[in-house]
Amino acid sequence: MADLILHHYATSPFSEKIRLILGYKKLAWKSVIIPQIMPKPDLVTLTGGYRKTPVLQIGADIYCDTALICDVLEHLAPTPSIYPEPGKGLSRLVAQWADSSLFWASMAYSFSGKGAADLFGNAPPELAKAFGDDRKAMSSNMVRLRPGDAAAAYKSYLRRLSDMLDDTDCLLGAFPTMADFACYHPLWFTRKRTPSMAGILQLTPAVVDWLDRMAGIGHGTMETFDAAKAIEVAAASTPHTLLSDSTFQDEHGIPLGSRVTIAADSFGPEPTEGELVAATRTHYTLRRTGERIGTVHVHFPRIGYVLRSVES
Template identity: 75%
Template sequence: MVDLILHHYPTSPFSEKIRLILGYKQLAWKSVVIPSIMPKPDVVALTGGYRKTPFLQVGADIYCDSALICDVLEHLQPAPSIYPEPGKGLARTLVQWADGTLFWAAMAHNLSPKGAAHMFAGAPPEAAKAFSEDRKAMTGSMTRLRPADAAAAYKSYLRRLSDMLDEQPFLMGQVPCIADFSAYHPLWFTRVRTPVLADILQLTPAVLDWMDRMNAIGQGNMEKFDGTRAIAAAAAAEPTAVGHGLLTDSTFQDEHGIALGSHVSITAESFGPEPTEGELMAATRTHYTLSRTDEKAGKVHVHFPRIGYALKAVAPA
């Protein structure tokens, strides 16, 4: 069994999604708690620039974005599956809605003035300002809902989830699937991080019951770790050869006219625009892999999902 090192922080909603999946699959994992805002020197040493939370490390392989992490965990531990048949395609489509539309409506509601005041109650004024400036840099030109519009949308989305739970315990049947984990985490943030706004959840009792079932899954077997040891683990390992390890899809799919071996950058299409540069090792139907070398972490392979990320050729520094 490989060592799974999750770089996260306790109040990160996407991290809660992955922590619950680790629990569902009863996997042991090492916990590296990272800062919620920049600077993140240990993060950048491993990823080369990507700074969203969480990311998963297995030796000298770095898996970015919860969508790709889910695929890696499914490959590592196929049962119980988070992509059960039939309906796998529908579940993945629902995930894109939950991780995008639902998430941003929920977070705009959660970070309304009342929610933000609760989050930073007792903290120095500069803490709230630093968080706001950090997230502003990450959202860039994204259109953000105003709190009143977000609350209205959030209520509608909660009703839709409630309708899906009318005759079954989970969104797509008798057992949880990836759609449940993705829809749960923004609601979890409302309930746990901004409880002063959690009355919105009371409008849909079936959703609250479902949230209790999801929470009961737990988070697996966690061992505390730290960034220094994580970087040392990367430096002591060799990246997995393309087509082996936890990403077995290696067939080159060229949509850009960029050859393997080219110096490229990978950037999120929307939230978190910081690029990672390196040598293009793989561009398959599902993911990209870059090879890069850091003075502390050594040679690493950084992996990204194909959907949601932009590939560009760049001149080497």
């Protein structure tokens, strides 16, 4: 199997979700650090437009969005499972809620008050402005919570998580599932990246204890890697997907082989264009070619992404 190459940066909460799963599954991986804001020329060379963080590369296969990356890691290392039966569907539903409602309440709260100073206090003012402008452009299709509304929602969500931990070490039982990893990363951001705002977590001691247990999992075996080398790996490889479903599921009247774009339906609207080579019940795949990358396949989850035909 080709190396796992994770394109990420240290303060990215969704990257922390994947780093922790890599640790849980005891996988070795290579780390390519990408910029927090645009431009991201090397990453976009691989993805064709998608710029959200993280991205997982395996040879010439480029996997976008952590929901899909988690499926790939589960395929590579099915034990220990992050989708154990009989609660597989429940763990996915909790994870989807965590990656949306919980995440955005956490972010709106954490960046309010002194949180922004935690992140940018020692940086020049233009850096904070550039970050704000970048995220504003990414969220142009969203309505974001005001700080007061976010604080109220966040406290309610933390109490619900605490209730789930009344008599068990993890949210859905004795062992971590996808629900735990998805709920962990927004709280990790508050705790580790905006410590001035982390007092809210002390209202739910059971959640703090759970955070400590999750943090103890670690990040697996990591090796630093270079973005240019990652592109060389893609150019020297042949796409070979690790996604198990392959049956064409046509919901749009767009046949395979068509020129299409795929973009997130809300946060991060930048489209990726390519040839549609898979549209299954769970994912889309685009074939792209370029001078630096050769031929790559870029994969997206179906949920949360919009498929459109490119007008000829």
